Amino acid sequence: MDHLATCPLCRDVRAAIEGTHERLISVNQHSIYLVGEHQFFSGYCMVVARDHVREMHDLSGEVQQAIFGDVMRLGRSVAEAYRPLKINYASLGNVVEHLHWHVIPRYADETDPKSHPWAEAEQFKNYRTTFDTARKVSRALINP
Numbered sequence: 001m002d003h004l005a006t007c008p009l010c011r012d013v014r015a016a017i018e019g020t021h022e023r024l025i026s027v028n029q030h031s032i033y034l035v036g037e038h039q040f041f042s043g044y045c046m047v048v049a050r051d052h053v054r055e056m057h058d059l060s061g062e063v064q065q066a067i068f069g070d071v072m073r074l075g076r077s078v079a080e081a082y083r084p085l086k087i088n089y090a091s092l093g094n095v096v097e098h099l100h101w102h103v104i105p106r107y108a109d110e111t112d113p114k115s116h117p118w119a120e121a122e123q124f125k126n127y128r129t130t131f132d133t134a135r136k137v138s139r140a141l142i143n144p
């Protein structure tokens with residue numbers, strides 16, 4: 001973990017493992033599950049690789065499969081708990097170069113359900129996830 005000084009997701013992983021992360025859902029063998037920083041999309045969660053890796057293709061095949069399974073389990077849990085129209089899976093890493101996936105439920109009553117999930121990003125700050133909201137989202141998920 002030599003990226004703790006500069007990488008916010010390494011700090012998230014450290015806090016998750018220490019049990020102090022306020023948005024933690026669970027710690028898995030190769031990833032952690034977090035409730036997203038905002039709930040503009042109710043049920044928005046994240047999968048973060050435990051290791052500071054920039055690209056999916058740099059992981060071993062075994063770890064790729066394990067993390068893909070983690071992403072799918074969280075996606076299914078969000079879908080079952082929140083019954084969205086669609087789940088958007090996003091892994092970009094242009095801003096934070098530590099492998100992670102956004103698991104974003106999309107709803108029919110959005111302004112534009114077909115838009116990309118950052119189209120209304122200026123509103124996210126109005127939906128910041130509190131500790132209580134994080135616990136509520138985490139409890140709503142079924143065996144993530």
Ligand SMILES: [Zn+2]
Pocket residue numbers: 003007008009010011051052053097098
């Ligand atoms: Zn990192």
